[in-house]
Amino acid sequence: MKELIFSLKDVFNAETSSGCLSQYEASCYHIPAYQRGYKWSSEPGGPVPVLLADLLSAFEKKESEYYLQYITVKRKRLEKNGNEISCLEVIDGQQRLTTLSILLSVISARLNQATVERSNPTTGKLHYAVRENFFDKNIYPSKRVLELADLSWDKLISDFPELDRQDIFYLHGALRECDEFREFHLEEAESLKAFDNYIKESVKVIVNSVEPHIESETVFRNLNSNKVPLTEVELIKGLLITRAGRKRVDNADSHFREVMEVRLGLGKDWEHIQSWARRSDICRFYFGEADDGMHQLLTLCAMVLQDTSSPSFLQNKPGNPLFDFFNQRNDASHAFEALISAQQRLSDFFQNNDFYRRIGFCRFVKNSRGTGLSFLKACLEHPTKTALRVWLDGRVLSKLGVKKDELAAVESLRYGEDDERIHAVLLALSVFPGGDHSGRFNFEVFYKEDWSLEHVFPQTPEGKGKVLSENQKDNIRQLLLESSSSEFISEDVEEVLRLKERDTDQRKVYENALEATDCINKIGNICLLARKDNSALGNGFFHEKRQAILRGIQAGSFVPKHTFDVFSKMIGGLTDDLESWTARDIAVHSRHIGNSLRAITEREEL
Numbered sequence: 001m002k003e004l005i006f007s008l009k010d011v012f013n014a015e016t017s018s019g020c021l022s023q024y025e026a027s028c029y030h031i032p033a034y035q036r037g038y039k040w041s042s043e044p045g046g047p048v049p050v051l052l053a054d055l056l057s058a059f060e061k062k063e064s065e066y067y068l069q070y071i072t073v074k075r076k077r078l079e080k081n082g083n084e085i086s087c088l089e090v091i092d093g094q095q096r097l098t099t100l101s102i103l104l105s106v107i108s109a110r111l112n113q114a115t116v117e118r119s120n121p122t123t124g125k126l127h128y129a130v131r132e133n134f135f136d137k138n139i140y141p142s143k144r145v146l147e148l149a150d151l152s153w154d155k156l157i158s159d160f161p162e163l164d165r166q167d168i169f170y171l172h173g174a175l176r177e178c179d180e181f182r183e184f185h186l187e188e189a190e191s192l193k194a195f196d197n198y199i200k201e202s203v204k205v206i207v208n209s210v211e212p213h214i215e216s217e218t219v220f221r222n223l224n225s226n227k228v229p230l231t232e233v234e235l236i237k238g239l240l241i242t243r244a245g246r247k248r249v250d251n252a253d254s255h256f257r258e259v260m261e262v263r264l265g266l267g268k269d270w271e272h273i274q275s276w277a278r279r280s281d282i283c284r285f286y287f288g289e290a291d292d293g294m295h296q297l298l299t300l301c302a303m304v305l306q307d308t309s310s311p312s313f314l315q316n317k318p319g320n321p322l323f324d325f326f327n328q329r330n331d332a333s334h335a336f337e338a339l340i341s342a343q344q345r346l347s348d349f350f351q352n353n354d355f356y357r358r359i360g361f362c363r364f365v366k367n368s369r370g371t372g373l374s375f376l377k378a379c380l381e382h383p384t385k386t387a388l389r390v391w392l393d394g395r396v397l398s399k400l401g402v403k404k405d406e407l408a409a410v411e412s413l414r415y416g417e418d419d420e421r422i423h424a425v426l427l428a429l430s431v432f433p434g435g436d437h438s439g440r441f442n443f444e445v446f447y448k449e450d451w452s453l454e455h456v457f458p459q460t461p462e463g464k465g466k467v468l469s470e471n472q473k474d475n476i477r478q479l480l481l482e483s484s485s486s487e488f489i490s491e492d493v494e495e496v497l498r499l500k501e502r503d504t505d506q507r508k509v510y511e512n513a514l515e516a517t518d519c520i521n522k523i524g525n526i527c528l529l530a531r532k533d534n535s536a537l538g539n540g541f542f543h544e545k546r547q548a549i550l551r552g553i554q555a556g557s558f559v560p561k562h563t564f565d566v567f568s569k570m571i572g573g574l575t576d577d578l579e580s581w582t583a584r585d586i587a588v589h590s591r592h593i594g595n596s597l598r599a600i601t602e603r604e605e606l
Helices: 047-060 094-113 134-138 142-149 153-159 166-185 189-202 216-225 232-250 256-277 280-287 293-306 321-328 332-351 353-364 373-381 385-400 404-412 419-431 443-448 470-482 491-498 504-516 531-537 542-554 561-567 583-603
Strands: 002-007 028-031 066-080 083-092 126-128 203-209 452-455 526-529
Touching (some): 002 189, 002 232, 028 094, 047 066, 047 094, 047 166, 047 189, 066 094, 066 232, 083 094, 094 126, 094 142, 094 166, 094 189, 126 134, 134 142, 142 166, 153 166, 189 203, 232 256, 232 321, 232 332, 256 280, 256 332, 280 293, 280 332, 280 353, 280 443, 293 321, 293 332, 332 373, 353 373, 353 443, 373 385, 385 419, 404 583, 419 526, 419 561, 419 583, 452 531, 470 491, 470 583, 526 531, 531 542, 542 561
Parallel strands (some): 028 083, 028 126
Antiparallel strands (some): 002 203, 066 083, 452 526
């Protein structure tokens, strides 16, 4: 579907190359029989007075452009008065086109009456399959339209009973409303003339064109059963394609067919960019929770063009501030090129694993503040990949919170005190794995499943409704003995462990003893688990968590490499016992984390 923007004057223009009808080589708009009749009400609050009030408001505020809802058309051959003609079949938007035709006809007639010569651009431009001659006989002729405007409905159908039809009732109501609106607000000829000039030049309509092979009635049903307002992205699309296409062709002696070809090419470029920006993996990677990746990409493009590090210049503004930004710029071609450039560079970063890992790490680490659109703009500002790589490396080290000569300090990080840094370190072990691991880290799933910190050996082994098994009690005893210089467990702890069930105070006895060992909250006892596993297995022991991880792997689920290494005990120096996680395992794992981080900084040249 092609979308182009036309002034109201050019919507009805079939004479020059700037006209919508001309560009489609059509002579008129055809309202097919499957369309419902004209139904816009002229009662207070109805569509006709609302439209007129909006147009008057835009005129009085001297708004540079005022956009109406789009219309959807399809090129078609039609027999009219015994001759075959080319027309644009109106699939959606006949109510607007009809109302505008009536308004322009009334204005033209009143100006001519006031000896201000004014042609009616809509004359002969609407062809109805039903009552096809009504406009030709009653709306376009100046004398006739003014006669009808002066007649009440009752008087009209009394004088012309053949006009007593529901759609003509609404057409007559719109005609009288337009004339009364003119009389009340624009009685002076000069003000009416200025208003006429304004709506012809400054009121814009986006025209969507569907391909000839597409079934019109199917499109009509879809549009009218799923009616939604035109989005800001759609407005910007029509604006940039129309203006950029015009700019490129204005510099050459080109036929309007070439204008269409240029716009078609721009449309294809737009669809490619939009399809890319709305891919779930791309949208999540670059734009997080945003509903529309294309809107985010356009916002980023606006920030680049505005040379600002924050999108705040678009915030807290009514209407469509992003559209207004692009609308106020003089060079749409430059804006379109900036959009293409931004998309191409972001796509290149996404495909390049070095940049993919670094950008993804900065975006998805727990302390990822300041990595939204401002961060992406900063990425785009670096002129070379080398410069960007150096800058990103600095960001990665900053997120890790360590200096190259202090990497051993990570071994002393503790859960509850250094959570953000621990999250960054453990994420880095999976994002920059090294060795023979060639897999690409799935940031989209990592974010969606909310992978967060969890104890390998449980901090609170007995959750609500859970009772320790004998093996689990032995695991607790083993950890307490391994991390203590004593050969015996305290009598208080042993006493509560012997119980079949424990209340909250009794559980606190052995939980406090575990915490006192200094093992539980060490980084060596922490890994990343998905939120669903955290919720289900937070109190689980090593064996339970290991089984859940293995089931996930067998089902093809995403598991970060470091988490896999922990629960498969693939880390050198860990015990061979696949049923438990010991104090020795915690100590070995802590050293492994420090050594691995050191290797990452050397291998990745951070």
